[in-house]
Amino acid sequence: MFNIRHPVRTWFGAGTVEKVRDEAEFAGAKKALVFTDKGVLGAGIAARAIEPLKAAGLDVTVYGECAPEPAIADLESAYERFRDESFDFVVGIGGGSSMDLAKSMSVLFTNPGEPRDYLGVELVKEPGLHCALIPTTSGTGAEATPNAIFSVPEKGVKLAIVSTYIVPNAAIVDPELTLTTPEKVTAASGVDALTHCLESFVNPNSSALSELYSVRGMELIAGSLRRVLEDGSDLEARSNMALGAYFGGVCLTSAGAGAIHALAYPLGSRFHIPHGVSNSLMFSHVVKVNFPANPAKFARIARILGEDVGGLPDEEAAGRSVAAVERLCRDCGVPTRLSEVDVPAHVIPELAEAAFTTQQRLLGFNPRELSLEDIEKIYRAAS
Ligand SMILES: NC(=O)c1ccc[n+]([C@@H]2O[C@H](COP(=O)([O-])OP(=O)(O)OC[C@H]3O[C@@H](n4cnc5c(N)ncnc54)[C@H](O)[C@@H]3O)[C@@H](O)[C@H]2O)c1
Ligand SMILES: [Fe+2]
Numbered sequence: 001m002f003n004i005r006h007p008v009r010t011w012f013g014a015g016t017v018e019k020v021r022d023e024a025e026f027a028g029a030k031k032a033l034v035f036t037d038k039g040v041l042g043a044g045i046a047a048r049a050i051e052p053l054k055a056a057g058l059d060v061t062v063y064g065e066c067a068p069e070p071a072i073a074d075l076e077s078a079y080e081r082f083r084d085e086s087f088d089f090v091v092g093i094g095g096g097s098s099m100d101l102a103k104s105m106s107v108l109f110t111n112p113g114e115p116r117d118y119l120g121v122e123l124v125k126e127p128g129l130h131c132a133l134i135p136t137t138s139g140t141g142a143e144a145t146p147n148a149i150f151s152v153p154e155k156g157v158k159l160a161i162v163s164t165y166i167v168p169n170a171a172i173v174d175p176e177l178t179l180t181t182p183e184k185v186t187a188a189s190g191v192d193a194l195t196h197c198l199e200s201f202v203n204p205n206s207s208a209l210s211e212l213y214s215v216r217g218m219e220l221i222a223g224s225l226r227r228v229l230e231d232g233s234d235l236e237a238r239s240n241m242a243l244g245a246y247f248g249g250v251c252l253t254s255a256g257a258g259a260i261h262a263l264a265y266p267l268g269s270r271f272h273i274p275h276g277v278s279n280s281l282m283f284s285h286v287v288k289v290n291f292p293a294n295p296a297k298f299a300r301i302a303r304i305l306g307e308d309v310g311g312l313p314d315e316e317a318a319g320r321s322v323a324a325v326e327r328l329c330r331d332c333g334v335p336t337r338l339s340e341v342d343v344p345a346h347v348i349p350e351l352a353e354a355a356f357t358t359q360q361r362l363l364g365f366n367p368r369e370l371s372l373e374d375i376e377k378i379y380r381a382a383s
Helices: 016-027 038-042 047-055 072-082 096-108 183-202 208-230 235-255 259-271 275-293 295-304 314-331 345-358 372-381
Strands: 009-012 031-035 059-063 089-094 130-135 147-152 157-162 170-173
Touching: 009 016, 009 235, 016 047, 016 089, 016 130, 016 170, 031 047, 031 096, 038 089, 047 059, 047 089, 059 072, 072 096, 072 147, 089 096, 096 130, 096 147, 130 235, 147 259, 157 259, 157 345, 170 235, 183 208, 183 235, 183 259, 183 275, 183 295, 183 314, 208 235, 208 295, 208 314, 259 275, 259 345, 259 372, 275 295, 275 314, 275 372, 295 314, 345 372
Parallel strands: 009 170, 031 059, 031 089, 089 130, 130 170
Antiparallel strands: 147 157
16 A cells, blocks of 8 residues: 655756746746745846746745755744735745745645644645745755655754645756755755655655655666766756656655654754755664665665675675765765764764654654664764
8 A cells, every 4th residue: 555646747857947937827826925045046046937937927026035954933934924915826946945945835824823833744734825846956855745844943853844735736847957056065965865765765665656766766866976076067967866856755755764864853953964964974874774674675775876786695785785875975075974073972862862752753664663772873883
């Protein structure tokens, strides 16, 4: 038994950003609210969505202050600012941070209560405003998922609004928009995309359908992440990454993540480490613990990541996935040890407690059941 959710319409390819206009016309929209951030505005990328909307005669309001790795307070302040205005189209153009704000706002306009009321699973009762999400990083896959992630500092964790109503009406994936993505963001968000494909592949909820996306996503990312870091203007490699990241979002939507994300969230929230970097810190250490639980799948992962596993039995080949992951993160210049990002060892029990108590939604789907002690051991291995 499985289910999958998709954006109603997905546009993919160089130049498709202009399709935001078709989407507005399709929705009969007159008044658009565009969420983006300073980096994306500064790179001239946001204009590529805003101009076609203006040219089509829409009244466009731009909120350009989306915070990186938003806290729930950032959503609350955007909500306070716009709650009394009326719009009929919401656009998010940016990385996961801007898209998560946009998709959450699209349902806050049509549902009562406060943003915090919707942290949790399927708490949103009414569909939102017509929403188009346009990624400018190849990472989160937020343009495809029913999730929006916010840190909740008083709890020391990141929590999610999970709702079928925030899967957008349109995902507009235009790899040209990622040509200006800064190198560090390209690397970290690329690792994030790979973790989505990998965690959903080994998730007990995976299915024939989600595996299509997981496997192809891993192939695309493994074949292009190093390339795109060598030459950021390589549009073919950028396209592969954008598609791989979108596939990562789709398979996440069907099968879900696991312990890499569960253990990364407390790091992101407590130390403001970018999401892709906190995933990289946990990546090989969680794979090391998980691979014996599913040797056939981890052997396949090792092969996809380019390990020469020849005629090795799955049990042995699977172990090679640990080194493959570690090497890829290293080659991309993304840290894989807590000490590299100044996370002190004395906070480990606190991190483990936060992961164990607040991330059961993800830990429940890890290929291996992890106790509080197991989690603490993983953080120590990564220190
Ligand atoms: N909703 C989901 O399903 C989902 C999944 C994974 C992660 N997330 C969340 O997404 C957030 C991270 O998103 P992200 O990794 O995409 O990074 P981001 O949105 O935080 O962006 C990182 C930085 O890159 C800059 N940038 C992005 N694209 C650019 C471009 N084309 N040109 C110039 N600058 C550009 C931005 O201005 C920003 O400063 C986290 O909060 C994470 O928790 C959400
Ligand atoms: Fe992620």
